[in-house]
Amino acid sequence: MPSPADAGGAVTLRGVSLVYGGRRDPVPALADIDADLAPGSFTAIVGPSGCGKSTLLRLVAGFAAPTGGEVAVSGSPVTGPGPDRGVVFQQPRLFPWLSVRGNVEFGLKGLPKAARRARSAELLELVGLADAAGRRPYELSGGMQQRAAIARALAPDPAILLMDEPFAALDALTRERLQEELRRVWQATGKTVLFVTHSVDEAVYLGTRVLVLSKRPGRVVLDAASELPYADDPHLHPDQPAFRDKIASAVRAAAA
Numbered sequence: 001m002p003s004p005a006d007a008g009g010a011v012t013l014r015g016v017s018l019v020y021g022g023r024r025d026p027v028p029a030l031a032d033i034d035a036d037l038a039p040g041s042f043t044a045i046v047g048p049s050g051c052g053k054s055t056l057l058r059l060v061a062g063f064a065a066p067t068g069g070e071v072a073v074s075g076s077p078v079t080g081p082g083p084d085r086g087v088v089f090q091q092p093r094l095f096p097w098l099s100v101r102g103n104v105e106f107g108l109k110g111l112p113k114a115a116r117r118a119r120s121a122e123l124l125e126l127v128g129l130a131d132a133a134g135r136r137p138y139e140l141s142g143g144m145q146q147r148a149a150i151a152r153a154l155a156p157d158p159a160i161l162l163m164d165e166p167f168a169a170l171d172a173l174t175r176e177r178l179q180e181e182l183r184r185v186w187q188a189t190g191k192t193v194l195f196v197t198h199s200v201d202e203a204v205y206l207g208t209r210v211l212v213l214s215k216r217p218g219r220v221v222l223d224a225a226s227e228l229p230y231a232d233d234p235h236l237h238p239d240q241p242a243f244r245d246k247i248a249s250a251v252r253a254a255a256a
């Protein structure tokens with residue numbers, strides 16, 4: 001395991017496995033996962049349906065414990081959820097009785113009001129919701145709700161952002177827009193991002209690294225780092241199709 005001297009935001013998985021259920025009906029979801037995610041990296045996880053992508057994210061979030069191996073963040077074993085890890089789900093899960101601002105400030109209760117207000121204003125500006133701060137979730141489009149969920153997850157300034165298919169329920173145009181915005185937010189904040197998706201295109205567009213998992217129990221069958229310059233739009237890069245093809249073939253083989 002890494003030493004406590006490791007920079008904040010590192011994620012370490014060592015021989016991680018997880019078996020759901022009891023001895024009578026075990027469901028092996030993950031097997032022998034090894035990975036080191038560097039602080040500030042953006043790792044996308046793709047793989048066939050049911051291969052354990054969400055399970056892997058839940059282990060890093062501390063919502064579940066592995067049945068084998070070890071999961072550590074920033075050099076310390078994960079023993080449960082914590083403010084160092086923000087989570088964004090497929091559904092925004094906003095508190096309907098609070099305004100957008102109230103949702104973002106929810107996790108900042110320990111701060112004085114002025115500091116909370118300054119932090120939420122900064123984050124709502126970052127995700128393009130400054131004008132919607134006083135609105136309730138039901139007054140927002142799906143894309144706006146997901147932006148608010150991202151701002152809420154970023155509020156306690158976690159070193160790590162865990163995203164479980166956050167754009168899967170959005171229409172194609174909104175999804176593209178939010179992908180672009182997430183790239184910008186990631187570059188602006190330097191968080192370590194772990195992003196689960198079904199989409200090879202999304203993984204390749206967002207990830208500086210892509211992990212492909214096999215069918216259940218999920219194992220890492222490809223761990224590919226993108227050499228594409230992140231500041232530019234990777235869609236325009238001449239090596240983009242080759243990188244995409246490599247990931248797509250691995251996903252096809254994993255699902256066969």
Ligand SMILES: Nc1ncnc2c1ncn2[C@@H]1O[C@H](COP(=O)(O)OP(=O)(O)OP(=O)(O)O)[C@@H](O)[C@H]1O
Pocket residue numbers: 020021027028029047048049050051052053054055056198216
């Ligand atoms: N609480 C649970 N108890 C028993 N089995 C579970 C539980 N949660 C998940 N599973 C099973 O573990 C496997 C992995 O589930 P997981 O949700 O991690 O996969 P996934 O790759 O995220 O799936 P999808 O791509 O369909 O969202 C699946 O076969 C699922 O049915």
